[in-house]
Amino acid sequence: MTFLDADGLTKVYGEGCSACLATTGPEYDRNRCPECDSVVACADVSFEVRDGEVLGIVGESGSGKSSVAEILALDADATAGTATIRGHGDVLDADYQRRREIRDEHLGMVHQHVHDGLNLSFTGGGNVAEKLLSAGWRHYGDIRSRVRGLFEETEVPVDRMDDSAETYSGGMQRRVQIAKAIANDPGLVVLDEPTTGLDVSVQARVLDTFRRLQREQDVATVVVSHDLSVVRLLADRVLVMRQGRIVEAGLTDRVMEDPHHEYTQTLINSII
Amino acid sequence: MTDAEPESLEELHDPSSEGLEGYNYAYLDEHTKREVRRATLKAISIPGHQVPYASRAMPLARGWGTGGIQASLSLLGPDDVFKVIDQGSDASVNAANIRRLAETTADIETTTDTTAASVIQTRHRIPEEVLTDDQILVLQVPVTDALRRVDGSDDRNRTRHAHADYSKMWVALYESVVQWGEVDIGARYPVMVEGRYLMDPSPIPRWDVPKLHDADNLFVFAAGREARIYAIPPHTDVEPLAFEDRSFRVEHFDEEACDACGSTDTFLTEVEGEDGERRFACNDTSFCEKRQRNSDCAKDDHLERSDIAWGPGTGIDPNGFVGDGGEDI
Amino acid sequence: MSTSTNSDGEQPRLAVTDLSKRFQMHVVDGREVVGLDSVEFDVAAGEFLAVVGESGSGKSSLLKCLHRTYEPTDGTIEYDTGDSVVDLATCNERTILSLRGTDVGYVSQFLREIPRVPAVDVVARPLRESGSSPEQARETARGLLERLQLPRELFDAYPATFSGGERQRVNFARGIAPRPRLLLLDEPTSALDPETREHALKLLRDYLGDDTAVVGVFHNHDVVERVADRVLTIDDARVVDVRPTGGEST
Ligand SMILES: Nc1ncnc2c1ncn2[C@@H]1O[C@H](COP(=O)(O)OP(=O)(O)OP(=O)(O)O)[C@@H](O)[C@H]1O
Numbered sequence: 055m056t057f058l059d060a061d062g063l064t065k066v067y068g069e070g071c072s073a074c075l076a077t078t079g080p081e082y083d084r085n086r087c088p089e090c091d092s093v094v095a096c097a098d099v100s101f102e103v104r105d106g107e108v109l110g111i112v113g114e115s116g117s118g119k120s121s122v123a124e125i126l127a128l129d130a131d132a133t134a135g136t137a138t139i140r141g142h143g144d145v146l147d148a149d150y151q152r153r154r155e156i157r158d159e160h161l162g163m164v165h166q167h168v169h170d171g172l173n174l175s176f177t178g179g180g181n182v183a184e185k186l187l188s189a190g191w192r193h194y195g196d197i198r199s200r201v202r203g204l205f206e207e208t209e210v211p212v213d214r215m216d217d218s219a220e221t222y223s224g225g226m227q228r229r230v231q232i233a234k235a236i237a238n239d240p241g242l243v244v245l246d247e248p249t250t251g252l253d254v255s256v257q258a259r260v261l262d263t264f265r266r267l268q269r270e271q272d273v274a275t276v277v278v279s280h281d282l283s284v285v286r287l288l289a290d291r292v293l294v295m296r297q298g299r300i301v302e303a304g305l306t307d308r309v310m311e312d313p314h315h316e317y318t319q320t321l322i323n324s325i326i
Numbered sequence: 327m328t329d330a331e332p333e334s335l336e337e338l339h340d341p342s343s344e345g346l347e348g349y350n351y352a353y354l355d356e357h358t359k360r361e362v363r364r365a366t367l368k369a370i371s372i373p374g375h376q377v378p379y380a381s382r383a384m385p386l387a388r389g390w391g392t393g394g395i396q397a398s399l400s401l402l403g404p405d406d407v408f409k410v411i412d413q414g415s416d417a418s419v420n421a422a423n424i425r426r427l428a429e430t431t432a433d434i435e436t437t438t439d440t441t442a443a444s445v446i447q448t449r450h451r452i453p454e455e456v457l458t459d460d461q462i463l464v465l466q467v468p469v470t471d472a473l474r475r476v477d478g479s480d481d482r483n484r485t486r487h488a489h490a491d492y493s494k495m496w497v498a499l500y501e502s503v504v505q506w507g508e509v510d511i512g513a514r515y516p517v518m519v520e521g522r523y524l525m526d527p528s529p530i531p532r533w534d535v536p537k538l539h540d541a542d543n544l545f546v547f548a549a550g551r552e553a554r555i556y557a558i559p560p561h562t563d564v565e566p567l568a569f570e571d572r573s574f575r576v577e578h579f580d581e582e583a584c585d586a587c588g589s590t591d592t593f594l595t596e597v598e599g600e601d602g603e604r605r606f607a608c609n610d611t612s613f614c615e616k617r618q619r620n621s622d623c624a625k626d627d628h629l630e631r632s633d634i635a636w637g638p639g640t641g642i643d644p645n646g647f648v649g650d651g652g653e654d655i
Numbered sequence: 656m657s658t659s660t661n662s663d664g665e666q667p668r669l670a671v672t673d674l675s676k677r678f679q680m681h682v683v684d685g686r687e688v689v690g691l692d693s694v695e696f697d698v699a700a701g702e703f704l705a706v707v708g709e710s711g712s713g714k715s716s717l718l719k720c721l722h723r724t725y726e727p728t729d730g731t732i733e734y735d736t737g738d739s740v741v742d743l744a745t746c747n748e749r750t751i752l753s754l755r756g757t758d759v760g761y762v763s764q765f766l767r768e769i770p771r772v773p774a775v776d777v778v779a780r781p782l783r784e785s786g787s788s789p790e791q792a793r794e795t796a797r798g799l800l801e802r803l804q805l806p807r808e809l810f811d812a813y814p815a816t817f818s819g820g821e822r823q824r825v826n827f828a829r830g831i832a833p834r835p836r837l838l839l840l841d842e843p844t845s846a847l848d849p850e851t852r853e854h855a856l857k858l859l860r861d862y863l864g865d866d867t868a869v870v871g872v873f874h875n876h877d878v879v880e881r882v883a884d885r886v887l888t889i890d891d892a893r894v895v896d897v898r899p900t901g902g903e904s905t
């Protein structure tokens with residue numbers, strides 16, 4: 055069943071004018087409006103994600119991937135568009151209170167920058183506990199055992215649970231973010247560059263852990279990455295973005311091995 | 327308490343007018359009093375919510391109770407009986423100064439007897455004796471926002487209050503239990519008011535926190551430096567923040583008793599005697615004196631009812647309030 | 656061109672009609688490359704169809720079109736799910752995703768897996784994903800790897816460090832593990848020594864039983880003659896011959 059239905063997601067940074075959308079995009083090779091100088095970070099981005107499905111979003115730096123991720127994670131407002139989550143209607147339209155509820159209980163986000171995802175002065179366990187506390191958990195013993203379980207699932211050493219997250223390795227911090235993201239059994243998890251900044255061997259284990267959990271819990275996932283191999287390993291379907299627009303979409307292996315759009319072909323060729 | 331105010335402008339400006347000695351009645355100009363009363367009324371209507379007001383300069387340094395004085399002087403009328411306590415004691419220089427200011431400018435009677443006062447201004451304590459619906463307790467507040475413990479940004483904290491988003495505070499409690507095995511907050515223990523606003527009860531000990539719940543009297547909290555007033559009206563639900571399995575606990579003094587009156591059901595502080603020996607004594611000096619005269623004097627002796635819930639050692643079973651606690655981490 | 660239908664005239668498991676694939680190479684001046692040209696054949700349940708042809712003739716393209724890794728330009732690929740007939744060339748991507756793994760298996764030439772996953776878990780994954788318990792999945796995976804003569808000490812090691820032949824066995828085991836109804840094999844035994852290859856081919860029949868339809872690309876003539884029911888020959892993107900094994904090319 056469709057969990058997330060995103061329709062026409064658009065984010066314009068700046069004043070915006072009537073020419074913004076018509077004068078930017080891949081065919082103009084720019085995302086800055088020549089009329090008003092606004093940046094069209096993403097425009098008219100539409101897709102669906104089902105339960106248990108992983109959607110990848112790839113594209114070069116600045117193509118608008120993170121903007122889409124931020125909108126979905128309700129971390130940023132969209133200029134236009136809707137994101138309908140099953141049972142909750144258009145969440146972009148929701149007031150602050152309901153957005154927070156949805157973010158706390160139905161969404162999980164793994165941020166590209168650890169500072170956006172974790173409070174490093176808290177313990178690793180405290181970071182995960184925060185998500186439970188936000189969702190109304192008030193029994194300390196229950197919280198402790200849930201956090202412990204999440205540490206085990208994401209393979210973070212449980213005996214480090216009460217150490218400050220600052221003292222964790224990059225891979226551990228990423229795992230703690232994953233633990234936090236799945237803490238409330240969300241329907242949707244958004245990962246923004248889940249492996250950047252990690253050692254190659256660590257990357258692999260983080261990906262494997264996430265994929266296992268994702269399949270086990272049947273959670274709809276959006277993974278944003280400029281690393282095609284990450285998307286190839288995780289995603290069932292993929293969107294290719296350029297200058298804020300989707301230029302190609304399809305089954306991941308199809309897009310990687312039989313790219314149709316000129317830009318996708320260049321992108322694929324440039325990594326092999 | 328405003329019905330006994332001076333009635334004419336002449337009276338206000340007449341420097342020879344009895345007790346006013348060149349100042350307006352109750353020191354503050356009428357505009358300021360109205361401003362403070364308005365803020366107080368608003369605070370009472372939204373229990374636990376911090377209401378800003380135009381805090382004035384007072385003839386004391388900020389941080390010495392300038393907010394409390396503005397609140398008290400705005401409430402006092404000539405028929406009121408005023409008591410001022412500073413950390414449980416009526417005798418401190420600061421308490422005496424505030425009392426004198428009210429006496430000379432507002433023409434009121436003062437007292438040290440909690441049960442005789444209609445308005446009590448206090449710093450860091452709630453009296454041991456049960457307050458009634460005829461009484462107002464004005465608490466001096468140095469830090470208005472409980473959330474400042476977890477985030478220094480008042481801007482962000484205002485947004486949190488607006489949406490009752492207190493998860494940061496809860497994480498702080500979690501971290502405290504992880505580190506200390508219990509919530510490591512002594513004074514200024516955060517409370518939820520009417521299930522809506524997180525509130526800093528001012529630096530009262532945990533001992534006094536249960537008294538805020540479902541009380542007969544009105545509590546007014548006033549901060550001069552931060553220019554905020556908030557309130558707990560009578561019979562408001564006030565709950566200290568605590569985990570279900572790590573209940574809130576008050577201070578306990580084991581086997582200790584007050585050296586002067588023998589009380590074991592009052593908040594004790596350790597004092598050094600003239601002989602250099604350390605002993606425990608009631609922190610609420612006026613109640614201690616009563617107990618010294620009559621060791622059976624109950625905290626609700628002045629009332630017709632008895633067994634009134636007023637913190638530890640009263641009608642409520644402190645153990646019931648304290649909960650079971652302790653469990654593995 | 657010869658196209659065979661089931662002797663009893665029933666719906667074949669797979670029926671390919673007029674299948675073409677052309678690639679638009681934007682990077683090279685928009686040049687068009689023909690991968691497949693009007694390919695037609697079908698495969699019955701339990702049948703093993705070998706695909707042979709020279710390098711670059713279009714064998715892998717064919718398998719990839721069947722798997723929808725390549726999007727066919729023209730034609731239909733009718734697959735009988737048992738309940739209904741689905742055109743794999745044009746059906747919804749979601750349908751493809753749900754058929755993959757359980758219904759349609761694909762063993763590529765190269766193992767593509769998340770590094771740092773032990774061999775046994777690589778093989779067990781599709782089983783777990785189709786509902787087996789982790790222990791049951793690992794049990795089956797171990798059994799398959801054993802039959803393929805993979806040294807036991809490698810079961811819990813990471814395939815990244817394996818030899819080509821060892822890796823190929825892991826890949827093979829993973830592809831057949833969920834017993835797909837249509838199995839696509841792209842030179843699955845190319846890196847195996849003759850003895851190991853024997854084990855692999857025997858396992859194929861033993862493990863899959865006689866319901867799975869197989870389309871397999873093989874280089875080795877002997878292998879083709881032994882395992883296949885029919886042989887389809889591709890040359891320069893076209894089917895030039897389909898014949899039963901044992902006979903001579905027409
Ligand atoms: N806060 C902002 N203000 C102005 N422009 C922005 C802002 N955030 C993003 N942009 C612009 O929007 C475009 C899309 O940015 P986005 O971060 O979504 O790209 P991305 O695809 O995630 O890139 P990367 O791979 O580098 O993370 C870029 O041109 C970027 O400069």
Ligand SMILES: [Mg+2]
Nearest residue numbers: 119120166247
């Ligand atoms: Mg990004």
Ligand SMILES: [Zn+2]
Nearest residue numbers: 071074087090
């Ligand atoms: Zn514009």
Ligand SMILES: [Zn+2]
Nearest residue numbers: 584587608614
């Ligand atoms: Zn005493």
